[in-house]
Amino acid sequence: xxxxxxxxxxxxxxxxxxxxxxxxxxxxxxxxxxxxxxxxxxxxxxxxxxxxxxxxxxxxxxxxxxxxxxxxxxxxxxxxxxxxxxxxxxxxxxxxxxxxxxxxxxxxxxxxxxxxxxxxxxxxxxxxxxxxxxxxxxxxxxxxxxxxxxxxxxxxxxxxxxxxxxxxxxxxxxxxxxxxxxxxxxxxxxxxxxxxxxxxxxxxxxxxxxxxxxxxxxxxxxxxxxxxxxxxxxxxxxxxxxxx
Ligand code: SF4
Numbered sequence: 001x002x003x004x005x006x007x008x009x010x011x012x013x014x015x016x017x018x019x020x021x022x023x024x025x026x027x028x029x030x031x032x033x034x035x036x037x038x039x040x041x042x043x044x045x046x047x048x049x050x051x052x053x054x055x056x057x058x059x060x061x062x063x064x065x066x067x068x069x070x071x072x073x074x075x076x077x078x079x080x081x082x083x084x085x086x087x088x089x090x091x092x093x094x095x096x097x098x099x100x101x102x103x104x105x106x107x108x109x110x111x112x113x114x115x116x117x118x119x120x121x122x123x124x125x126x127x128x129x130x131x132x133x134x135x136x137x138x139x140x141x142x143x144x145x146x147x148x149x150x151x152x153x154x155x156x157x158x159x160x161x162x163x164x165x166x167x168x169x170x171x172x173x174x175x176x177x178x179x180x181x182x183x184x185x186x187x188x189x190x191x192x193x194x195x196x197x198x199x200x201x202x203x204x205x206x207x208x209x210x211x212x213x214x215x216x217x218x219x220x221x222x223x224x225x226x227x228x229x230x231x232x233x234x235x236x237x238x239x240x241x242x243x244x
Contacts, residue, residue, distance in 0.1 A: 001219050001231070003055035004048050006074070008032055009225030010063040013094045015126025018149070018178045021062030028224035029062045036070035037077055039227025045081045047221055047229065056082070058106070059090040061225065066095045071102050090147070093131035100139045110145045110174070111136070115154045116164055123153060134168050145172040155185040162189075162203045173203075175210045185210075 009021065010031035021029050032038055048056065056078060058065040065071070066089065075087055086107040093111040096103045103109060113133060114124035122128045137144055146165055148154065154161060158175075165173055175187065187210055189201035201208040222230045 001051045001053055001221055003057055004044070004053045004221040004223070005057045005059055006038065006044070006065075006223050007225055008038075008058070008060040008063050008065050008068045010067065012060070012063045012092075013067065013127075014064070014092050016124060017126070018124075019062065020179060021060070023179065024061055028226050028228060030226045031063075032225040033063060033067050034069050036073055038074070038223065038225070040223055040229060041077070043229060044221070044223040045078070048082055048085070051221065053221060054085045056085050056087050057090055057220075058087065064092050064094060065089050066091050066099055066103070071099075072105055075105055092125065093133065093136060094127075094129070096136045097132060097139065100136075103136075104139075104141045106142055108143045108145070109140065110147050112147045112149070114149050114151075115157070115161060117157075120153045120157075124149060124151075133170075137169050143172070144170065145174060146170050147174045147176060149176050149178055150185045151178060151181070158185075159188065159203075162206055162208065166204055166206045171206060173206055173208045175208060177212065 009029040010033040012019070058068070058071065068074070078085070078087070088108045088110060089103065089106045090110045091112070093113065096111070111131065111133065113131070115121045116130060118128040118130055121130045148161065150158070162173060175185070177183070177185070187199070187201055187208065189203050189208060191199050192202045193200045195209055198212055199210050201210070219231065224230065
């Protein structure tokens with residue numbers, strides 16, 4: 001097993017029309033933003049240790065992980081009980097600057113950013129407020145990757161988007177499809193390899209991976225907000241089979 005997700009639930013500061021949490025059973029989407037430690041953490045730690053998982057991700061089903069009010073105590077708890085693991089936060093970046101000291105407590109971060117254009121950003125994220133990625137990168141002390149969900153809006157502008165990322169100092173970008181979207185977007189770049197079955201491209205020194213959930217060979221352990229544990233990479237499948 002490759003990695004483990006700690007998933008948070010509750011209201012979000014964005015309203016993405018393709019929010020994965022909306023596809024999950026209500027029982028796993030409980031609001032745990034103020035619950036410390038999260039329900040099910042002991043079993044999660046035991047499973048992570050038993051399986052030798054060394055990549056742990058803080059992310060959300062219906063909320064942003066940086067809206068969790070106990071990020072630092074939870075990182076400390078996990079670091080004290082799991083040796084040698086790396087921690088990353090997968091966030092929309094909306095409060096990253098406000099919480100930059102907390103953001104820098106992770107080993108690395110991934111920010112969801114469909115576009116720098118407020119109109120396109122709003123169609124994807126339900127808000128015109130594009131996070132100040134330049135400032136976040138200036139203040140970040142950890143590697144920051146950008147994750148971009150493609151659709152017809154932003155796929156046509158991909159090269160400009162990648163150039164802007166590069167100018168800001170981003171060195172890794174992941175392109176994703178919306179869940180259930182079977183369209184394939186053209187990536188007009190030179191392929192340099194593959195990562196877990198996904199094509200990898202180069203854009204003037206920026207490593208661009210076109211992440212295809214359906215084709216990926218990754219698997220994960222998922223701790224849902226209600227304390228249930230599930231396996232499989234696709235959260236929707238994982239939640240429907242989670243042991244309660
Ligand atoms: S930022 Fe994430 S959790 Fe929040 S609405 Fe968008 S997809 Fe859902």
